[in-house]
Amino acid sequence: MNPIDYLVKKGFKITSDPGKYKSGIWGKRDYTVNGYNYDKYCGGYHRAYDLSKHDGAEIPAVCSGIVTAGTSSYGNFGGTVVIADKALGIQVIYGHLKRKLPVKIGQAVKQGDVIGYQSGTNYDNVPMASHLHIQFQKYGFIKGEKNFVCTGINPLKINVEEEQYPDKIRLKGDFIPRNKINVRNYPGLTGSKKRTVNTGNKVTFDGVYENDNYWWIRVVNGKEILFMAVGRKKSGVELLETELWGDFRNLNTGK
Secondary structure, three states: OOHHHHHHHOOOEEEEOOOOOOOOOOOEOOOEEOOEEOOHHHOOEOOOEEEEOOOOOEEEOOOOEEEOOOOEEEEOOEEEEEEEEOOOOEEEEEEEEOOOOOOOOOOEEOOOOEEEEEEOOOOOOOOOOOEEEEEEEEOOOOOOHHHHHHOOOOHHHOOOHHHHOOOEEOEEEEEEEOOOEEEEOOOOOOOOEEEEEOOOOOEEEEEEEEEOOEEEEEEEEOOEEEEEEEEEOOOOOOHHHOOOOEEEEEEEEOO
């Protein structure tokens, strides 16, 4: 799941998509009202997504990281929070937030933590419709205000779905069930049933999770991410020592 889909799943609606501007060039917006080009500062580019839920809506961190330089109640995008995620190799700018920020530079945050509240603040303190400006950059310091404001990468290839689930055991291979087993959209009992796997049908998986006192495997099924419980988790008993509801084949540890 990419970070924009993550926000949409949280109830936000996309109001400005840099991949769908009339220019046909990613991020080339040239938003003009009464002859004034609001994107002139960045050469006509707006390399970010705008989304909205409602004024004052809690803004969740789309990935874990450290709150870093550029974060300010009176930043480049009004109330601004910048979070750097070294593991993913990115930093994320959350802009136009309410001035009273709930985070500070140096603070560690996890995916889903509230890092601000939707608003319409901006650099010049002029009236602006309430929304979230979210911009993604490669990890690392960007020298110069203009470079910082105007630099942005496409976030649709960034995968943040791993952080939504319990810690993963990096094991992959095949599993052959001895009975019918339900396949769900989440590695837990709260997940919705999507289909079943019949006895003896081989399932390829690329990770194992421990949740709700069960062992779950992540099923490889094209772009769809699905999960299947393969046995009960017993205290003090490791996965490969557990009496499972089937058999593992071709096991490999992932990098």
